[in-house]
Amino acid sequence: MQGLNYKIYLLEPNGNYAELDTEGLDISTTFSLTDIKDISQKKDTLSKNITFAGTKNNNRVFGNVFNQSRHVDPNIQESLFVNFSVNKPVECLVLENSTPILKGYLKFSNAIIDDGKISYECIITGNIFNFYSLLGDKLLSELDFTEYNHQFDVRHITDSWDSNITISGNTVAMETGKGYLYPFINYGDVSSPYPSDVNKIHINNFRPAIYVKEYLNKIFDQPELSGFTYEVKGNTEFIEDFNRLIIPNDSDVMNQNMAGDTFLMMSNLFTIPVNKASGDLQEQRRYLRFPYRVDYLSSIEGNSTPYPNEDGETGNVFTVVREFKTDGKVSFNYSATLNGNADFRIKLLERSSTTEEFTVVVENLFMSLNNNSQSKYVELIIPQRTFQVGKQFAIRLDFNGSIINLNSNITNLKFETGAVVNYNVKSGDYISPAPVTNIKQKDFVKSLSMLLNLYTYSTLDNPKHIIFQTYNDYYSYCKPENIQSTALDYTKKVDYSSKVTFSSYGELAKKYSFTYKADSDYFNSLYTSKYGEIYGAYAEIDSIGTADEKKIELVFSPTPLVQYNNTRRITPEIYKLESNNFRSTYKSNIRIMYYNGLKDCEGYQIGNMSFNGSTFNFTPEIPIPFEPNHKFTFYPQVGHIKFATGLTDNTYMADLNFGIAAQYYFPADVPQVQAIPNSYDRYYSNQIKELTDLNNVLLETDVLLSEADISNLDMRVPVFINNQYGNAYYKMLEVEYKNRLEPSTVKLQKINL
Structure with missing residues (x-):
C-alpha cells in the first residue's frame, strides 16, 4: 500500500542485526491480554501471517532454508543467515514510518516455492508468549x-x-x-x-x-x-x-545430593605369594584403612569384626549409618603370574546383620588363566542401588582353582560413587535448600x-522486562477516582461510517x-x-x-x-x-x-x-x-x-x-x-462482579489509529467516547491494528461507574 514504509529488523543477542525487505508487505497485529469469557486464559500480542517475498536479501537472511543440504549448528550463537533455524524464534523490531510499533519474536512457519517464486510465511509474537516458550518443559x-x-x-x-x-x-x-x-x-x-x-x-x-x-x-x-x-x-x-x-x-x-566422589580408596594394597593344593578354595583379602569420605554415609567396623569366609579370617566391614543411593564402580590395577588354572573375581557383598551370611550384590570375573602372566585394569560396575541404614557391606577379592605359585600385586583400589549420590540429611551436614x-x-x-x-505484560520501550500485576492494580486507572485524569478521548477517532456493534458478553459461564x-x-x-x-x-x-463451568485450578x-x-x-x-x-x-x-x-x-x-x-x-x-x-x-x-x-x-x-x-x-x-x-x-x-453485572456491554468498532498511537498503546488506560448516543468510559480489551491508513478494530468493555 502506497504511503506505508515498514522496516523489520531481526536482532541477535550479540548486537548483530539484519533488515528484511518489506515491499508490498501486509501486517495485521492483534494486541490483547485476556479472554473476557474465560478468566483462566491469558493472551499476548500476535500478528497474522506475514508473507515475505523471496528477494535476494531475504533469502540470505533466512539462510536459504529451501536448500536441503544446509545444516544449523546449535553450538553457534548466531541465529541469522547461514545459521538461521526454522525452529528457533528470532527477536525482531517492527517500525512503521520510523516509529516502533512492535517488538517481539519472529516465528518461522513456511518457506514456499510456487511456480519458481519463493516466499516466507511468518508470524510475530509478543515477549510474554516467548517467555513461556523459552521455559519449555524445564522443571x-x-x-x-x-x-x-x-x-x-x-x-x-x-x-x-x-x-x-x-x-x-x-x-x-x-x-x-x-x-x-x-x-x-x-x-x-x-x-x-x-x-x-x-x-x-x-x-x-x-x-x-x-x-x-x-x-x-x-x-x-x-x-x-x-x-x-x-x-x-x-x-x-x-x-x-x-x-x-x-x-x-x-x-x-x-535428603541431599552430592557429586560423585571416591568413596573408598587405598594404594599398594597387597602382594601375595601362594601355594595351594588342587581343588582348595583360596580367598585372600587385604582391606582398606579408614576411608576417604566414607564417614559421611557409613562407618568402619575394624579388623575385629568377624568376616565370613572359609578359613576364619577377619577383615574390614562397613556399616551404613544413613541411607544413601548411588551407582558406582570398584576399580584397580593388578599383575599376576599363574602356573595352573585359576579364576580371579572381585565382589561387592552385603548383609543385614552380623548373624547373617554375606550375599553377593554384584561380581566380576576379571582373570581366568592357564600358565599365563597379565597386567590389567579391572572394573566392577555397581548399578544404582539404595544402601540401607544398618546394613553392612565389604569388597572382596577371591580366586580359586588349581594354583601353583600365584604372585599378585593389587594397587590403587577405589570404590567410586556415581555422578550423583543421594543421602538422608543429618544434623551437622552441609546442605542446600532443595527446590520442589x-x-x-x-x-x-x-x-x-x-x-x-x-496480569503479565511488557512495554515497547523495555519489551523483555516482564511485569506481573494484579487485576485490580492493572486496571487502577479505571477506578472512579482516577478515570477522568487518565482516560484517552477516542470520540474523534471512531469511524462512524463503519459498523458499530454493542453486544452482551455472549454465553458466560x-x-x-x-x-x-x-x-x-x-x-x-x-x-x-x-x-x-x-x-x-x-x-x-x-x-x-x-456456558460450561470455567475453572481456575492451581x-x-x-x-x-x-x-x-x-x-x-x-x-x-x-x-x-x-x-x-x-x-x-x-x-x-x-x-x-x-x-x-x-x-x-x-x-x-x-x-x-x-x-x-x-x-x-x-x-x-x-x-x-x-x-x-x-x-x-x-x-x-x-x-x-x-x-x-x-x-x-x-x-x-x-x-x-x-x-x-x-x-x-x-x-x-x-x-x-x-x-x-x-x-x-x-x-x-x-x-467476576464486572462479568456478571447486568449493565455490562461490549463495544466493537473501527477507530483510526496512527503508528504513534500503537507505539504508545497501554491497555491499562481507559478510553472515553462521547457522541449522539451518549457517553461512556471503556476498558481496552483488544486492538487489531493494520496500519495508519486503515481503520483498526477495537473491542471495548463498558465501565459502570
Whole structure:
C-alpha cells in the first residue's frame, strides 16, 4: 500500500542485526491480554501471517532454508543467515514510518516455492508468549540454589527466622523474601504421637523452604532467558504479602545430593605369594584403612569384626549409618603370574546383620588363566542401588582353582560413587535448600499468576522486562477516582461510517470454580472425605450464565493448619497417619504459604528423636549460648492464613484459600476467619462482579489509529467516547491494528461507574 514504509529488523543477542525487505508487505497485529469469557486464559500480542517475498536479501537472511543440504549448528550463537533455524524464534523490531510499533519474536512457519517464486510465511509474537516458550518443559528442580549452602543445625535453623542466612559462605542479614527459611511444619519425621512428647521436635521436621520471590529470581537468571527481567508491581500491602510467600520442602525424607566422589580408596594394597593344593578354595583379602569420605554415609567396623569366609579370617566391614543411593564402580590395577588354572573375581557383598551370611550384590570375573602372566585394569560396575541404614557391606577379592605359585600385586583400589549420590540429611551436614520436584517452571509461574490473578505484560520501550500485576492494580486507572485524569478521548477517532456493534458478553459461564489441587496427606484426605470438596475451594454461581463451568485450578495443594494439645502452635501438618496413629513422612504436592514471623507458644526443644520399636527417645541439640535445658517459647509460623506481625498478635488478616473451609483444625475464631478477605475476595471478586453485572456491554468498532498511537498503546488506560448516543468510559480489551491508513478494530468493555 502506497504511503506505508515498514522496516523489520531481526536482532541477535550479540548486537548483530539484519533488515528484511518489506515491499508490498501486509501486517495485521492483534494486541490483547485476556479472554473476557474465560478468566483462566491469558493472551499476548500476535500478528497474522506475514508473507515475505523471496528477494535476494531475504533469502540470505533466512539462510536459504529451501536448500536441503544446509545444516544449523546449535553450538553457534548466531541465529541469522547461514545459521538461521526454522525452529528457533528470532527477536525482531517492527517500525512503521520510523516509529516502533512492535517488538517481539519472529516465528518461522513456511518457506514456499510456487511456480519458481519463493516466499516466507511468518508470524510475530509478543515477549510474554516467548517467555513461556523459552521455559519449555524445564522443571523447578533444575534451578540451582547452592549459593545458599549452609550447615544444617539448630543455630542455622533459628537464625533464618529473624536474624541471618548464609549466602555464598557469608552471613547475611535475614530479609523476608530473600533466600531460605526454616518454617515450623510437622512432616511426621520421627514424630511421637504421645502427648508427653508434644514439645520434643525432631530436627528433621525443620526443612529449608524457599521464598517464591527467590524462585522467580532463579527462573529469570537462567541462560535461556538472557536479557529477560521481571517486576512484581502493586501497592505496599500486596508487595509485603508477596514477599512473605514461601514454597516448603515437598520430599518425604529430607535428603541431599552430592557429586560423585571416591568413596573408598587405598594404594599398594597387597602382594601375595601362594601355594595351594588342587581343588582348595583360596580367598585372600587385604582391606582398606579408614576411608576417604566414607564417614559421611557409613562407618568402619575394624579388623575385629568377624568376616565370613572359609578359613576364619577377619577383615574390614562397613556399616551404613544413613541411607544413601548411588551407582558406582570398584576399580584397580593388578599383575599376576599363574602356573595352573585359576579364576580371579572381585565382589561387592552385603548383609543385614552380623548373624547373617554375606550375599553377593554384584561380581566380576576379571582373570581366568592357564600358565599365563597379565597386567590389567579391572572394573566392577555397581548399578544404582539404595544402601540401607544398618546394613553392612565389604569388597572382596577371591580366586580359586588349581594354583601353583600365584604372585599378585593389587594397587590403587577405589570404590567410586556415581555422578550423583543421594543421602538422608543429618544434623551437622552441609546442605542446600532443595527446590520442589515434578513441577514445570512455566506451570509454577502460571499457577502463581492464577492464584493472585496477575496480569503479565511488557512495554515497547523495555519489551523483555516482564511485569506481573494484579487485576485490580492493572486496571487502577479505571477506578472512579482516577478515570477522568487518565482516560484517552477516542470520540474523534471512531469511524462512524463503519459498523458499530454493542453486544452482551455472549454465553458466560454458569459457574466459576477456584480450587487448589487435591493431595492425599492425612488432613487433606480427612477433609475431602468428610466434605466432598478440596480444602479452600470456592465456586461463584452466575444465575443467568449458560456456558460450561470455567475453572481456575492451581498446581499447588492446600495445607490445613492444626494445633495439638494446647501448645499454641498453629502449624501445617504434611504426613500420613498409620493404623497405630504413628505419623509417617509423605512425598507431597507443591504447597504455598505465608510466613508470619515469630509467634509465642509453649516451650519446646529441637533435637534428635529415635524410635526403637516401643518408645521414642529424644536428645536435645543445644546451640551456643543456650543452657542445656533451654526451650524455645516462640516458633516461625507459616500457613494459608496471614496473621498480623508480632509475637502475641494472632489477628487474622487474609487467607490464601479461595473460600471458607467447612472445618478448621485449630481453635479458630470462625466468624473472624470467615470475615477476612481470601484470595477470591482480594483478587477475583471485582472481575467476576464486572462479568456478571447486568449493565455490562461490549463495544466493537473501527477507530483510526496512527503508528504513534500503537507505539504508545497501554491497555491499562481507559478510553472515553462521547457522541449522539451518549457517553461512556471503556476498558481496552483488544486492538487489531493494520496500519495508519486503515481503520483498526477495537473491542471495548463498558465501565459502570
